[in-house]
Amino acid sequence: MSDQLKRQAAEAALEEVTPGMRLGIGTGSTAEQFVRALAEKVQGGLSVIGVPTSERTAALCRELGVPLATLEECPELDLTVDGADELDPKLRLIKGGGGALLREKIVATASRRMIVIADASKKVARLGAFALPVEVVPFGLRVTRNAVARALSNLGYDAPILLRGGDTPFVTDGGHHILDIDLREITDPEALSRSLLDIPGVVDHGLFLGIADAAYLAGADGVERLLPVADQQN
Numbered sequence: 208m209s210d211q212l213k214r215q216a217a218e219a220a221l222e223e224v225t226p227g228m229r230l231g232i233g234t235g236s237t238a239e240q241f242v243r244a245l246a247e248k249v250q251g252g253l254s255v256i257g258v259p260t261s262e263r264t265a266a267l268c269r270e271l272g273v274p275l276a277t278l279e280e281c282p283e284l285d286l287t288v289d290g291a292d293e294l295d296p297k298l299r300l301i302k303g304g305g306g307a308l309l310r311e312k313i314v315a316t317a318s319r320r321m322i323v324i325a326d327a328s329k330k331v332a333r334l335g336a337f338a339l340p341v342e343v344v345p346f347g348l349r350v351t352r353n354a355v356a357r358a359l360s361n362l363g364y365d366a367p368i369l370l371r372g373g374d375t376p377f378v379t380d381g382g383h384h385i386l387d388i389d390l391r392e393i394t395d396p397e398a399l400s401r402s403l404l405d406i407p408g409v410v411d412h413g414l415f416l417g418i419a420d421a422a423y424l425a426g427a428d429g430v431e432r433l434l435p436v437a438d439q440q441n
């Protein structure tokens with residue numbers, strides 16, 4: 208997606224930001240456009256406080272003058288705006304392509320509302336073409352990976368599990384590693400979520416279920432606002 212389309216999705220979400228809001232601020236290239244657009248409003252006098260979902264986002268906010276707080280200082284947020292790697296008609300998401308899924312989920316669930324900003328290509332009928340990131344603690348990595356493989360097999364998946372970064376594993380802001388699982392098609396995201404969270408070495412995974420309230424998707428024909436299908440009136 209071009210930066211211009213990302214910016215359009217970001218600007219649509221920015222319309223929902225009102226003075227005094229406590230904002231969760233996402234991570235990734237689309238969220239970066241949101242930070243840039245937000246910073247312009249802040250320079251123009253908009254008063255908000257942001258809680259960043261990654262060190263990367265925090266650094267950009269500081270550079271652009273967006274006021275920040277920690278989640279400890281500001282544990283209840285009005286709105287989180289973040290990108291996604293995939294979203295389905297119920298606005299269930301796969302996130303974590305940028306490795307910030309744990310903080311993103313903690314911040315999003317501390318918010319009254321979460322809005323996704325993305326390009327239209329991220330909308331899918333079924334989640335899973337994007338490899339699902341699963342955040343795991345480094346201790347006992349091999350044991351955890353085997354347990355993940357068993358859980359997947361029990362659910363009928365035959366899916367490759369890759370350690371992100373390979374021989375130089377990627378390290379998240381929380382000091383964990385990420386397993387990327389190429390499931391191709393996730394038949395029951397809720398069942399998969401439960402099975403993965405049952406494994407002791409799994410910290411969290413990139414399935415965001417029942418968290419997003421709306422999405423702004425930018426495409427060639429403009430920006431479309433989506434609600435979860437169950438919320439639609441007709």
Ligand code: 5RP
Pocket residue numbers: 233234235236237238289290291292301302303304305306307308311
């Ligand atoms: C980071 C994420 C991002 O929101 C997701 O990867 C989308 O990123 P981008 O806007 O660059 O496509 O979940 O952990």
